[in-house]
Amino acid sequence: xxxxxxxxLAPRSVGDVVGLLSADSMLLGGGTWVVPVLGxxxxxxxxxxxxxxxxxxxxxxxxxxxxLGAMVTYTDLLRSAAAPSLLRLVAGGVTGGPQIQGxxxxxxxxxxxxxxxxxxxxxxxxxxxxxxRGPAGVRGMPAARLWxxxxxxxxxxxxxxxxxxxxxxxxxxxxxxxxxxxxxxSSWPIVTVAVVAAVDGAGALTELRIAVGAxxxxxxxxxxxxxxxxxxxxxxxxxxxxxxxxxLTDPWTDEIAPxxxxxxxxxxxxxxxxxxxxEDCRA
Amino acid sequence: MPEVNLSVNGxxxxxxxxxxxxxxxxxxxxxxxxxxxxxxxxxxxGACTIRVDGHARKSCLMLAVAADGTDIxxxxxxxxxxxxxxxxxxxxxxxxxxxxxxxxGMLFAAQDLLESTPDPTDEEIEVALRGNLCRxxxxxxxxxxVRRAAGH
Numbered sequence: 476x477x478x479x480x481x482x483x484l485a486p487r488s489v490g491d492v493v494g495l496l497s498a499d500s501m502l503l504g505g506g507t508w509v510v511p512v513l514g515x516x517x518x519x520x521x522x523x524x525x526x527x528x529x530x531x532x533x534x535x536x537x538x539x540x541x542x543l544g545a546m547v548t549y550t551d552l553l554r555s556a557a558a559p560s561l562l563r564l565v566a567g568g569v570t571g572g573p574q575i576q577g578x579x580x581x582x583x584x585x586x587x588x589x590x591x592x593x594x595x596x597x598x599x600x601x602x603x604x605x606x607x608r609g610p611a612g613v614r615g616m617p618a619a620r621l622w623x624x625x626x627x628x629x630x631x632x633x634x635x636x637x638x639x640x641x642x643x644x645x646x647x648x649x650x651x652x653x654x655x656x657x658x659x660x661s662s663w664p665i666v667t668v669a670v671v672a673a674v675d676g677a678g679a680l681t682e683l684r685i686a687v688g689a690x691x692x693x694x695x696x697x698x699x700x701x702x703x704x705x706x707x708x709x710x711x712x713x714x715x716x717x718x719x720x721x722x723l724t725d726p727w728t729d730e731i732a733p734x735x736x737x738x739x740x741x742x743x744x745x746x747x748x749x750x751x752x753x754e755d756c757r758a
Numbered sequence: 759m760p761e762v763n764l765s766v767n768g769x770x771x772x773x774x775x776x777x778x779x780x781x782x783x784x785x786x787x788x789x790x791x792x793x794x795x796x797x798x799x800x801x802x803x804g805a806c807t808i809r810v811d812g813h814a815r816k817s818c819l820m821l822a823v824a825a826d827g828t829d830i831x832x833x834x835x836x837x838x839x840x841x842x843x844x845x846x847x848x849x850x851x852x853x854x855x856x857x858x859x860x861x862x863g864m865l866f867a868a869q870d871l872l873e874s875t876p877d878p879t880d881e882e883i884e885v886a887l888r889g890n891l892c893r894x895x896x897x898x899x900x901x902x903x904v905r906r907a908a909g910h
Contacts, residue, residue: 476779480777483777483823506819511801514799525821571889572886572887573871574804574867574889578819578820660888
């Protein structure tokens with residue numbers, strides 16, 4: 476039993492959710508993070524707002540973008556042809572097995588902001604835009620600005636994440652890759668790398684986005700803008716591994732791995748992920 | 759206390775629950791079914807696994823009050839009366855039960871797998887069972903049992 480008392484509310488619309496938000500409320504998505512947090516004797520909340528009936532579970536094809544509701548689960552992603560292929564790749568391997576795939580939500584993972592979660596890194600690589608609703612209305616916020624610190628987002632206390640808009644990549648030869656290093660199939664990752672790439676008919680890169688998760692307190696991008704237009708090569712892969720190493724300025728430490736270990740293994744995981752993405756472009 | 763309507767192993771229950779109650783606690787202490795176990799309370803071990811609306815779920819990660827209107831099967835309801843489920847028969851044949859604490863997670867995860875992948879490889883079985891910890895470390899027997907249930 477959860478040690479402290481609270482009131483439970485299950486509003487039927489996002490508008491109703493916003494009306495209930497306050498500093499002492501907590502939003503409940505799939506429960507995989509929030510329910511154990513509620514069980515911690517140090518947690519104090521006045522009300523738990525369950526998003527299950529708020530209409531945030533849809534995946535919507537919007538032409539050049541796909542909208543993923545905050546309550547979309549990993550299983551939903553795996554079953555949807557409209558879901559970005561990178562997110563389906565991520566969904567197949569989340570920590571906790573098939574039960575968690577059916578329970579955990581992308582919005583919940585994004586808001587939990589756990590450094591070793593898979594979803595934030597993947598959303599960053601996809602250049603996703605978070606849709607946020609508050610008392611003043613709806614605003615879009617690039618994923619790059621969503622994570623403030625471990626377990627903290629930049630959302631205000633009276634705002635709710637309703638979903639993500641992800642650009643749809645069509646034409647040319649697109650490729651994605653997701654690599655992670657972890658101790659066992661059910662353990663949390665030590666380093667994750669997501670890559671989104673595209674090449675033109677001549678084999679030159681027209682897009683290259685690389686995001687790194689679990690290595691630092693918040694996910695970060697590897698700078699690649701000046702490399703668009705070049706052709707994938709061994710030298711390019713080495714350059715990207717080096718840039719990732721330089722970009723990791725504040726490595727994360729937890730019970731799984733110390734900062735030194737994460738720093739040491741990051742370039743290898745970047746090499747593997749970039750190589751996979753280039754192969755996927757050519758497939 | 760709010761009233762919650764649950765269908766559990768084919769029987770309808772209307773129960774008053776404290777909002778602080780986890781679903782696994784409601785099933786064990788209010789409904790009286792002790793098939794789902796309480797292991798970690800953090801979603802790691804899988805011992806509390808049940809089937810909710812046709813899919814395996816960890817019931818320590820659900821509030822009982824949030825399960826209103828769901829259709830639940832627990833380990834207690836997996837067999838058809840006195841006839842064990844084919845997965846239970848395979849688990850017996852391959853000595854996969856051992857202490858029995860993890861079997862809810864193993865059986866329901868295996869059931870989900872075989873429904874979507876009737877002829878899984880050993881790797882697919884291992885991946886499907888990865889959300890469940892066996893404290894007897896009987897993983898080889900568990901994989902063999904699922905393979906046997908799949909008919910090979």
